[in-house]
Amino acid sequence: MSKSKVMNYEEITSKNVFIINCKDIILREFRLEDLDELYALTLQPEITDFLPDWKATKEQRKEWLINFHIRSNKEFLEAVPNIQDQLLFLGIILKETNEFIGWCCSGLKDELPSPNREIAYAISKNYRCKGYTTQAVQGLIKYLFENTNIEVLNAIALTHNISSNRVIQKCGFSYISSIEIESEEFYYYKLSKNERSNRHKEY
Numbered sequence: 001m002s003k004s005k006v007m008n009y010e011e012i013t014s015k016n017v018f019i020i021n022c023k024d025i026i027l028r029e030f031r032l033e034d035l036d037e038l039y040a041l042t043l044q045p046e047i048t049d050f051l052p053d054w055k056a057t058k059e060q061r062k063e064w065l066i067n068f069h070i071r072s073n074k075e076f077l078e079a080v081p082n083i084q085d086q087l088l089f090l091g092i093i094l095k096e097t098n099e100f101i102g103w104c105c106s107g108l109k110d111e112l113p114s115p116n117r118e119i120a121y122a123i124s125k126n127y128r129c130k131g132y133t134t135q136a137v138q139g140l141i142k143y144l145f146e147n148t149n150i151e152v153l154n155a156i157a158l159t160h161n162i163s164s165n166r167v168i169q170k171c172g173f174s175y176i177s178s179i180e181i182e183s184e185e186f187y188y189y190k191l192s193k194n195e196r197s198n199r200h201k202e203y
């Protein structure tokens with residue numbers, strides 16, 4: 001990573017970039033400067049074996065970053081609190097190094113019954129099993145339930161994706177059923193705003 005790219009937390013917030021602050025990581029809206037790090041992540045088979053749709057050439061990635069991800073984020077953030085079908089794409093940034101180590105997103109999953117807003121995520125093979133994705137997903141859930149009209153969140157994970165199922169369970173989602181999508185078997189979970197706030201009252 002070039003030195004000029006490294007921004008500290010204060011610099012990021014002062015530049016009016018949307019962030020969600022978590023313990024060891026921040027979630028930050030995608031920027032064009034993320035291209036190299038985002039592209040490098042999408043070359044990891046440890047990610048794309050589970051998320052083949054993220055495979056792309058660097059040119060395609062740049063085009064999607066500008067015309068899809070960054071544009072979608074603007075539309076989402078302008079629509080808050082009245083979210084309908086807008087999409088949100090946030091990078092997972094390690095506070096200690098400012099490295100872009102993954103992503104955590106929210107959009108509509110066409111294959112699920114309505115209300116079908118889901119949370120999806122991936123993290124570099126080099127930063128797994130440190131709780132960072134759990135922090136990211138918990139941070140995004142808190143933001144969405146406290147700042148938007150979203151009342152229900154969905155999550156799915158391939159039945160054999162042990163760590164993804166574990167992240168979903170650790171974030172308080174309830175198992176609904178197994179579901180087949182494009183000939184693959186997923187576990188399907190939901191979390192409602194009420195369920196989450198009732199659970200918080202218990203502690």
Ligand SMILES: CC(C)(COP(=O)(O)OP(=O)(O)OC[C@H]1O[C@@H](n2cnc3c(N)ncnc32)[C@H](O)[C@@H]1OP(=O)(O)O)[C@@H](O)C(=O)NCCC(=O)NCCS
Nearest residue numbers: 047050121122123128129130131132133134157163164166
């Ligand atoms: C799924 C993924 C995001 C998890 O990220 P992560 O940062 O490692 O997740 P966390 O550290 O927050 O939690 C992982 C949990 O899985 C557990 N886990 C991981 N591998 C495991 C295994 N083989 N057996 C049992 N538990 C396992 C960890 O111990 C941890 O649980 P714990 O805190 O109770 O110990 C990451 O593996 C990834 O990017 N995978 C590829 C993309 C992907 O699958 N995305 C989700 C699509 S549905």
